[in-house]
Structure formats: C-alpha cells, structure tokens
Amino acid sequence: MKITKKYLSIIPCLLLPMLLLGHGVSEADQQTLENGGLIAYIIVGAKHMLTGYDHLLFLVGVIFYLTGFRDILKFITVFTIGHSITLIFATYLGIKADEHLIDAVIALSVLYKGFENLGGFKSWFNINSPNLLFMVWIFGLIHGFGLSTRLQAFDLGSDQFLQKIICFNVGVELGQVLALIPIVFLITKFRNSAFFKPLYRYTNLFLVLAGIALFIFQMYGYFNGH
Secondary structure (H helix, E strand, C coil), X not given: CCCCHHHHCHHHHHHHHXXXXXXXXXXXXXXXXXXXXXHHHHHHHHHHHHCCHHHHHHHHHHHHHCCCHHHHHHXXXXXXXXXXXXXXXXXXXXXXXXXXXXXXXXXXXXXXXXXXXXXXXHHHHCXXXXXXXXXXXXXXXXXXXXXXXXXXXXCCCCCCHHHHHHHHHHHHHHHHHHHHHHHHHHHHHHCCCCCHHHHHHHHHHHHHHHHHHHHHHHHHHHHCCC
C-alpha cells in the first residue's frame, strides 16, 4: 500500500476533534446523577472516559508501543489499577487539586508517551527510557486523580457515598473498554502493513504536539482565572 503525505496529513485532522471534546462537569450530568441513582454514576463515568481526550490520547500512545494482545492487556490493567486507586481514595478522602493543574500534568503524560515512542530518550539524551510498565502505573495514578477531581466537582450528597464513587469508577472502566476496542482493532489491523510505520510516526508526533498544546491551554486557564 503506497502512503503519500496527502493521506498522512489526514491523520491529525481525524484526531484533532478529540481535543474539542470536553469532559468537564455539566448541569445535565449533575441532573442525571440526582435522578438516576447508582446506575447514573456508571453512565456518567463512562461518558467522562469516552469524552476524555487526554486519557484516550495517552492510551493510544501506550497501545502503539505494544505488539501483542497479552501485553496490551497487561499494560491496560496496570493503568486501570493506578487510576482506580486515586479515583476511589482521593474522592473518598476529599483530596482535591486544581483541575487545570492536574489536567496540565495529564497533558504532559501525553507528550511523554509520544516522545518515548519516537525514541526521544535515546536520540535526545542518549539514555534508555524509564521502565514502561512502571511509568504507565504512575501516569495511571495521575489520570485517576484527574477523574477524582471531576467527580468531586459534582454534588454527591452523603448517602451511599462510597457506592457512588465505585459506580463512577466502574463506568470509567466500561468507557475505557468501549474506547479501546476500535483503537486496538485499527492498530492491530495495520501493524503488519506498509501503512503502519508512517502511521506510527505521524500519530506519535501528533501526541507530542497535542500534549504541548493541551499543557499550554490548561496553564493559560489556571493563570487567567480558570
């Protein structure tokens, strides 16, 4: 399959709309939680992962680096454990952070993954990249803290507090699975084709640029009254 720059230039255009999908707190979500019981927390949790462009971009970077389904399952499990820990415990204990700051760190995780996938540590610093599994777990903790910050922005009330947190986390996991199915399918489909090498490079370049752009956007929001 012959790949031209014309076709490769389409890739950022297809991914860019993800950056326009916000996953903040809305009145509609709050109303859903108030009227829908525990099931509503699963629904809103899934929605926040499916529209969480920064979380999904990071996961795209993780999956691009891996070659087998077993490895994908292992790394996604580690990421899931990481973000579940901080989502549940930070929310239950009421530990908060400014949403712009935590999202800025999450943006750096997207930048980091693209940079690592492109061999940036070796080519720029002549060192091996840090242990990937460990870094995915660390970034999972950070992403979970970001999800906790979103959840704590809702009025959760005092009844069934822990159950609500767990249901939201279950929703996040379901949303993550739904988002990963087409991503894994497409990457697996093209991995052995001539299309994969340029796709890998251009997508990871996009992750680097997206991480930088998202970081600047979040820091601008932080310093300009949110």
